Amino acid sequence: MPELPEIVALEQFLAEHAVGAVVGRVDVAALSVLKTFDPPVTALSGRDVTGVGHWGKHLGVDCGGLWLVTHLSRAGWLRWIDEPSAAPPKPGKGPLAIRVNLFTPEGATPAFDLTEAGTKKRLAVWVVHDPLTIPSIARLGPDALAVSEPEFADLLHGTSQRVKNALTDQTVMAGIGNAYSDEILHRAKLSPFANSARLDAEQSARLYSAMRTILSDAVGRSVGQDAARLKGEKRSGMQVHGRTGEICPVCGDTVREVSYADKSFQYCATCQTGGKPLADRRMSRLLK
Template sequence: MPESPEVEALARFLDGEVSGREARSVDVLEFRVIKTRAAPPSSLVGASFTGARRHGKHIELTLDGRSLVVSLGRHGWMRWDAAIGTDAGDAAVESNPEQPPALAEFELSGDATMAVTDAGTWVSLGLFVVDDAREVPAIARLGPDPADPSFTRDVFEAAVGGRRKQIKAILQEQESIAGIGNAYSDEILHLARISPVAHAATLTEDERARLYDATVSTVRDAIAACQGVPIDELKAAKVAAMRVHGRAGEACPVCGGTIRDVTFSGASAQYCPTCQTDGEAL
């Protein structure tokens, strides 16, 4: 699942590439991705892109006063193809034939193509054409973003508070904290030395302080690490950087203990018993 660090890198890349380009044609290959039937993506033909930004795990592309919002869902991503030697410049990247097939393609001026893809067995990606990104319900409900300088300890406490809910679930709850998914929640909890099944209400002052610091540093450090990585390599770079997520059976990089996997409430987590649960296997 794309999370805020990779989506931020994608947004910054697209901001530099699409700005000033005109949408020449739109080809939607999977019509289930269209979420605004009265304003389909084809209505953007002839408009010029003015930039791109991130909202949580969503991409907003602005065009002459309107916005194309790409909700990446569980397996969505975007691909950029530009002819070498055109105005795309040195940042242009060629498509990887091993990537998932496109569900929609946008032909842009300057011999460039922007495509949206979905690697899942069911379509989780959505396209919205709106006047304001907040018209997209998921964006309107987004909580505070740890990447934002305004994400203070007080903001974090208001989101987490004394809630009687597992802390891993809260970290992934987009209405509470924007942009974090399954992978980075595992990384945050490992760094904070907190069990993934602990309830927020049971955390001590010291644990909440560690959790806040781990949330901010994990997200912001990952965003910094993503800069300069080609967008078709971001997923692999994310996997390679994980300390515990997806590493069940491997050695913990902190204590050398064995990372374990646990499934609960329909979710899964990877954690280190020595670092996070006082040696107890969940």
């Protein structure tokens, strides 16, 4: 799933490649992704691309006051095509959800695709005059990289969730998902099951520093990358997430995993839980 660093990188990529172009034909290959119908998606055609923006994990393209906003969800992605086929894509064929064709001032005709792999279709697209009217954006907490350390402490202490869940709760703070929360907690040397409201001042400060470092470093690695390379760039910076069974680069212990019905997270017991493994079952809790 694209998280804040990848969304920021995609935002800059579109700012450099799409702003200044004119929207041509918009091809909808999967009607289910459209969450609004008025204005229709066809209203984008003929409009100038004047800007881009993001709200947490939502990415938006400003087409002269009419916004195309997407949440790529777990398996969605944005793909840039320099020379798309002139023929409209066939609905229901492959991962393509929407293709936005463009005309640049230089006379080029690129396009960007919104795609989604897998069978669980969760990618969402809205066409709106004001992105803040989208319910999932209206509920967002502040962007993770926009909060100060005191604000961060207040946000965590305002919820009794496990810290892993608090970091990924978009109503608490926007932009962090499963992958970067694993990395943040590993760097902060905190258990994913620690209670957010019970973190002391030193733990909260350590967690804030880890969040700033992990996200800022990821943004630095991602911005300027071609959209097609961002997934690989994201994985290259991970020390524990997605590395079950590998060696922790900090202490040499084996990276462990806790699995749920449809997701999992990774951690290092030596670095984060005092050497105690977390129970790998749906109602996981720290073994005592």
